[in-house]
Amino acid sequence: MANSAFELGSGGAGAATKAQQQTGTSTDVYVSPGTQQYHYSATQAWFLYDYFTPAILASYNVSSIAINSTGVIQINFTVSFAAANAYTISSLTGGGATTLNVQHIITQSTGNCTIGNLNSAAAVSAPTGSGYWAGALNGAQ
């Protein structure tokens, strides 16, 4: 089996391009910090948000978070996704021993998505418990 250019140290191996990262099959190029997030196994955006302060505690590729109405937040991306349906969202908020928070996606577009929090009465409401709200978004940028 032939060695890759990278293994040979021939100087022929370069950094993976965005397209190569998204294809995800090459073993002849290396990954640079600036392009690693384009691989589909990577999370393209994530956030940890304190609803009650309110403040972004930590994030990646999230330029801002807005409260649109009670229990509804809008995540605005620093770099947009390739298409409105090109990513998935997983989200959770802090609850308590007797409280329930469930999130649902209200809208999603290339530049932002809105997520609503439902309580045990199935009504949109502010998160209960800690108020911490985390989310991860995976897909194509």
Next chain:
Amino acid sequence: MKYIHTKPDGSVTLTMFAAKELIMRDLKLKTMTDAEYEEFCLNRLKQESPADTGHTKLADDYVLPDLEYFNAWVQKGQALDYDLVKAKNIALTNLRAKRDPLMAKYDGLQSRAVDLEDATEIAKVKIFKAELRGATDALKALTPLSIEDIKNATPDLSVY
């Protein structure tokens, strides 16, 4: 950095921006001045909410109104205030949401007390239920002049 702006329907949006260092990292920028960061935030805000008006940066030490009444927030110039009619309705809705499960609980206790022919318990439960039924009376009758009026007229149901 926090901004407020008003949607065409009069409701308020509160937008919190990620720290400058995070924006720089995400955009792969080596430098960004504070002025450039502020310009970035305002430009993004206007792109993301073109129909909104009154985009205003809040001072770092600005104390936000009570988030429980967020849907009653209104923008007045560069500050936030409450729509007291909306705030009163929010308080009533929240109070009823807390009261309904308590009423169900006392209905159960009343049935049990009747089955056991426990007159003392029956009388006690009747008093609690009457108090719960009247929990919204003060709020309903209130013409609030401040959010404190609404808070003061909202009974604490955690004692039941």
